[in-house]
Amino acid sequence: MVENSPSTSWPSPYFAAIFTSQRTGDDEPGYQAMAARMEQLARQQPGFLGVEHAHSPDGQGITVSYWASRAALAAWREEIEHRAAQALGRQRWYASYRLRVAVVERESYFP
Amino acid sequence: MVENSPSTSWPSPYFAAIFTSQRTGDDEPGYQAMAARMEQLARQQPGFLGVEHAHSPDGQGITVSYWASRAALAAWREEIEHRAAQALGRQRWYASYRLRVAVVERESYFP
Numbered sequence: 410m411v412e413n414s415p416s417t418s419w420p421s422p423y424f425a426a427i428f429t430s431q432r433t434g435d436d437e438p439g440y441q442a443m444a445a446r447m448e449q450l451a452r453q454q455p456g457f458l459g460v461e462h463a464h465s466p467d468g469q470g471i472t473v474s475y476w477a478s479r480a481a482l483a484a485w486r487e488e489i490e491h492r493a494a495q496a497l498g499r500q501r502w503y504a505s506y507r508l509r510v511a512v513v514e515r516e517s518y519f520p
Numbered sequence: 521m522v523e524n525s526p527s528t529s530w531p532s533p534y535f536a537a538i539f540t541s542q543r544t545g546d547d548e549p550g551y552q553a554m555a556a557r558m559e560q561l562a563r564q565q566p567g568f569l570g571v572e573h574a575h576s577p578d579g580q581g582i583t584v585s586y587w588a589s590r591a592a593l594a595a596w597r598e599e600i601e602h603r604a605a606q607a608l609g610r611q612r613w614y615a616s617y618r619l620r621v622a623v624v625e626r627e628s629y630f631p
Binding site: 418425427429461462463464465466469470471473499503505506507508509510511512513514515516517518519520 | 540582584631
């Protein structure tokens with residue numbers, strides 16, 4: 410199990426899906442369950458490396474998932490249950506979001 | 521002023537500094553002031569595009585800043601007052617952090 414922690418590391422280059430979102434309100438029914446299910450599903454995908462997330466009380470959220478290849482990241486975007494969750498998210502939970510696909514070139518860490 | 525919002529956009533490719541951190545505790549004196557000062561300073565740097573951040577109550581934080589070029593991002597990492605803040609952060613505020621430098625290749629958004 411990959412921890413939600415900044416202490417993980419993988420050989421560069423690898424790929425990041427930077428998902429920034431603004432939620433519509435408080436805990437709309439089903440959101441937490443959906444989020445947990447999507448993380449569980451992501452971890453089962455080929456090429457999954459890890460995920461980090463932070464959610465401010467004001468509804469701003471950032472989730473960054475990391476992938477071994479562009480193809481693995483693209484496959485996750487197209488995964489059928491994930492697509493259904495995305496559609497539901499647009500209907501119910503997200504006022505707005507942006508997904509950026511990026512190549513991680515280098516990193517540094519502390520400690 | 522660039523908003524902390526997922527609705528901004530810039531021509532790809534551009535560059536992202538993905539900073540994920542775990543804070544040592546609650547609001548250690550000076551942290552909020554330092555964070556606000558660093559954001560103000562970043563906005564004055566050449567090549568700054570925007571910044572997004574989310575901080576969970578458990579101390580997990582993600583800040584992603586966006587830059588027009590690798591050089592602009594590198595210059596920000598080396599900026600003298602920013603370096604002093606980084607040193608202070610390692611002493612006082614962060615149990616751990618990781619900084620990833622990435623090239624944003626594509627993005628999508630809602631609505």
